Amino acid sequence: MTWKRKDVLGLQNLSVEEIEIILDTAVSMKEVLGRTIKKVPALRGRTVVTLFYEPSTRTRTSFELAAKYLSADSVNLSASTSSVVKGETLKDTARTLAAMGADVVVLRHPMAGAPNLLAETIPAAVINAGDGTHEHPTQALLDMFTVREKLGKLAGLNVAIIGDILHSRVARSNIWGFTKMGARVRICGPATMIPASIETMGVEVYTRVEEALEGADVVMMLRIQLERQQQGLFPSLQEYTRLFGLNRQRLALARPGALVMHPGPINRGVEILPEVADGVNSVITEQVTNGVAVRMALLYLLGGGGIPVA
Amino acid sequence: MHKLLLKGGRVVDPAAGEIFPADILIVKGKIAAIGQDLEAGEGTVIDVGGRLVSPGLIDMHVHFREPGFEAKETIATGSRAAARGGFTAVACMPNTDPVADNRAVISYIRSRAAQTGLIKVYPVAALTRGSRGEELTEMADLKEAGAVAFSDDGLPVSSAAVMRRAMQYARMVGLPVISHCEEPTLSAGGVMHEGYMSTVLGLPGIPAAAEEIMVARDIILSEHTGCPLHIAHVSTAGSVRLIREAKARGVPVTAEVTPHHFTLTDRAVAGYNTSAKVNPPLRTEEDVAALKEALADGTIDVIATDHAPHTVEEKDVEFQLAPFGMVGLETAVGLVWTELVIPGVLSPVEAIRKLTINPARILGLQDGVIRVGADADITIIDPGLTEVVDPSTFASKGRNSPFSGKKLQGLPVATIVRGRLVYDRGLLAVT
Numbered sequence: 164m165t166w167k168r169k170d171v172l173g174l175q176n177l178s179v180e181e182i183e184i185i186l187d188t189a190v191s192m193k194e195v196l197g198r199t200i201k202k203v204p205a206l207r208g209r210t211v212v213t214l215f216y217e218p219s220t221r222t223r224t225s226f227e228l229a230a231k232y233l234s235a236d237s238v239n240l241s242a243s244t245s246s247v248v249k250g251e252t253l254k255d256t257a258r259t260l261a262a263m264g265a266d267v268v269v270l271r272h273p274m275a276g277a278p279n280l281l282a283e284t285i286p287a288a289v290i291n292a293g294d295g296t297h298e299h300p301t302q303a304l305l306d307m308f309t310v311r312e313k314l315g316k317l318a319g320l321n322v323a324i325i326g327d328i329l330h331s332r333v334a335r336s337n338i339w340g341f342t343k344m345g346a347r348v349r350i351c352g353p354a355t356m357i358p359a360s361i362e363t364m365g366v367e368v369y370t371r372v373e374e375a376l377e378g379a380d381v382v383m384m385l386r387i388q389l390e391r392q393q394q395g396l397f398p399s400l401q402e403y404t405r406l407f408g409l410n411r412q413r414l415a416l417a418r419p420g421a422l423v424m425h426p427g428p429i430n431r432g433v434e435i436l437p438e439v440a441d442g443v444n445s446v447i448t449e450q451v452t453n454g455v456a457v458r459m460a461l462l463y464l465l466g467g468g469g470i471p472v473a
Numbered sequence: 474m475h476k477l478l479l480k481g482g483r484v485v486d487p488a489a490g491e492i493f494p495a496d497i498l499i500v501k502g503k504i505a506a507i508g509q510d511l512e513a514g515e516g517t518v519i520d521v522g523g524r525l526v527s528p529g530l531i532d533m534h535v536h537f538r539e540p541g542f543e544a545k546e547t548i549a550t551g552s553r554a555a556a557r558g559g560f561t562a563v564a565c566m567p568n569t570d571p572v573a574d575n576r577a578v579i580s581y582i583r584s585r586a587a588q589t590g591l592i593k594v595y596p597v598a599a600l601t602r603g604s605r606g607e608e609l610t611e612m613a614d615l616k617e618a619g620a621v622a623f624s625d626d627g628l629p630v631s632s633a634a635v636m637r638r639a640m641q642y643a644r645m646v647g648l649p650v651i652s653h654c655e656e657p658t659l660s661a662g663g664v665m666h667e668g669y670m671s672t673v674l675g676l677p678g679i680p681a682a683a684e685e686i687m688v689a690r691d692i693i694l695s696e697h698t699g700c701p702l703h704i705a706h707v708s709t710a711g712s713v714r715l716i717r718e719a720k721a722r723g724v725p726v727t728a729e730v731t732p733h734h735f736t737l738t739d740r741a742v743a744g745y746n747t748s749a750k751v752n753p754p755l756r757t758e759e760d761v762a763a764l765k766e767a768l769a770d771g772t773i774d775v776i777a778t779d780h781a782p783h784t785v786e787e788k789d790v791e792f793q794l795a796p797f798g799m800v801g802l803e804t805a806v807g808l809v810w811t812e813l814v815i816p817g818v819l820s821p822v823e824a825i826r827k828l829t830i831n832p833a834r835i836l837g838l839q840d841g842v843i844r845v846g847a848d849a850d851i852t853i854i855d856p857g858l859t860e861v862v863d864p865s866t867f868a869s870k871g872r873n874s875p876f877s878g879k880k881l882q883g884l885p886v887a888t889i890v891r892g893r894l895v896y897d898r899g900l901l902a903v904t
Contacts, residue, residue, distance in 0.1 A: 175673065252789075252790060253790070253791060254789065254790075272791070274791040274792065274793045274794070275674055275675035275676050275745070275792065275793070276674065276675075276676070276745030276791060276792045276793075277791050279744065279745050280745065280790075280791060294675070295675050295676075295793070296675035296676075296677075297674060297675030297676075298675065332675060335672075335673070335675060358671075358672040359667050359668050359669065359671065359672055359678060359680075360668050360669035360672055361669075361672050363669045363672075364669075364672070364673065
């Protein structure tokens with residue numbers, strides 16, 4: 164099978180075959196990252212625009228480096244520096260970028276569905292770098308890549324995702340991705356942060372973290388934001404840590420050798436204790452490296468990279 | 474003296490609950506005779522050819538946007554859309570700019586409608602000044618100016634104390650209160666029904682409870698004050714249960730449902746379709762089933778469109794930024810027939826009743842009947858005629874319909890207001 168899709172807007176609509184192509188391509192890309200001179204000419208003459216309507220350091224930098232390693236020209240636009248402040252609509256901004264010759268547009272936006280609107284407006288490929296509480300497909304792909312690399316497979320694994328599921332696009336993308344690949348996904352968090360009817364997505368729902376961790380192969384902790392406490396979704400960070408924080412005793416409930424993951428940035432001592440974040444099970448730093456490889460793979464596939472990487 | 478004869482139709486009498494073959498003779502805008510083999514003399518004859526001759530349809534919930542939002546709709550374009558949809562009368566909601574909370578705005582709306590001269594436009598006045606939910610409007614003065622009901626539609630009165638006083642006062646004045654039931658702290662930030670679809674799309678949800686809590690509150694206040702309460706655009710199974718139970722106890726409550734709420738579910742939002750963004754939101758299969766059951770058993774009295782036009786530009790944005798609302802006047806009859814009458818949820822007479830005499834009674838209007846001496850407001854419906862919805866053909870300025878491309882059967886072919894043909898699809902022989 165060859166790559167045909169113009170955009171990657173989420174994992175909900177990707178097939179198992181497409182996910183495998185991305186992960187396999189990322190393996191080659193990771194090899195490039197290990198070289199002394201980590202640059203290939205695959206996307207020479209192509210233009211990648213990152214359009215960020217939300218502050219982000221790691222995702223934006225990851226995409227930017229991925230583009231550079233593939234020799235693409237990259238431009239970064241953020242909401243504060245763009246014409247957005249002049250009241251231009253997203254569609255008009257997109258048309259302008261397309262008219263200037265952008266081949267791939269990477270969009271981060273606070274509103275769910277913004278990448279869909281962009282993708283149907285312009286001929287350029289669109290990669291969703293996170294839209295509201297909808298999806299964050301590149302994060303889930305790098306998570307799946309990391310798990311496959313470490314544990315050798317995805318099918319049959321028990322994956323526990325713990326935290327603010329309601330506001331998490333990372334959780335949604337990982338639920339679609341891991342369940343498609345044959346893993347079993349459990350979600351866990353305060354009852355106020357479990358979205359309506361999420362069990363219909365094919366997950367098991369827990370509010371006791373000990374039950375969710377029992378025998379898990381992968382433990383994925385989500386960032387808890389203090390503003391949710393101000394919105395009345397949980398009483399205090401202290402109680403959150405007491406009920407849901409991942410410490411050594413709780414991790415012992417998971418399978419020996421279980422992977423501890425976090426999309427970052429982490430709140431040390433809140434959702435995850437330093438003893439676990441920096442412990443032997445943690446693959447948090449490797450997730451970051453793999454993020455660059457997965458984003459290179461997507462830019463390569465969507466950017467029409469005809470030149471072989473190897 | 475102008476005469477118009479509607480020949481060979483099947484006359485729908487929603488008051489008597491029957492359909493019978495008859496001719497109708499209209500003289501000077503009034504119905505002069507109903508019977509067999511009537512003669513027009515010098516007048517015009519329209520050959521109805523066995524189609525249904527209904528009392529003019531009444532849509533008791535529309536937004537005509539004038540004054541203030543003329544880019545979305547005007548009283549003239551809204552009236553044309555109504556006529557094209559088979560409606561001879563509408564009640565327009567007060568959320569204009571300025572808000573219809575004083576005599577001047579009510580008079581302005583009536584004069585614009587008179588200038589347009591197509592259909593009857595009955596203004597609904599605001600319940601509170603500026604629809605801010607704080608101080609009462611001058612209800613007696615507004616009634617005298619021509620208001621037919623009071624409502625803060627779209628901006629629900631959050632204070633139970635204000636709602637109680639408003640209902641006590643409205644009862645004294647003698648007009649009903651129409652309530653858009655939404656508990657604002659529960660719906661805050663929501664843009665679609667809270668459920669599986671909102672979870673998957675990552676859009677903030679509006680739970681069914683946000684509507685049901687206010688339905689319960691307003692029913693209790695109606696019972697307490699004795700004020701007739703009309704619940705606008707009921708969307709959930711829970712609201713239906715509350716209204717059914719209140720009616721059984723004798724609370725003076727009535728209710729309406731929109732064609733979009735009895736036809737569509739939250740699945741229509743998939744793909745971030747802003748045409749399907751509406752408040753109250755499209756709900757679930759179970760809710761749709763409950764609404765149909767409520768139509769059939771009489772719990773829901775009225776079908777109204779909540780016609781809410783917006784410009785193309787306003788809807789062509791991120792889902793969360795798009796305004797709520799969809800147009801409905803020009804697809805209503807087709808949806809009633811396709812979704813309710815043809816599948817047997819409602820008989821033709823029951824369907825017509827919810828579009829004519831029921832809204833007329835709630836608003837205290839003389840319309841909605843075919844009777845000698847009454848205004849000759851008549852809608853001719855062809856139950857077999859089909860079309861595919863194409864918003865570009867709408868007379869409304871609004872194109873924001875979620876039904877684009879849907880095939881409908883059962884359509885209005887002519888609309889007559891006070892004896893004047895205000896819409897003619899061109900299918901009837903006129904001699």
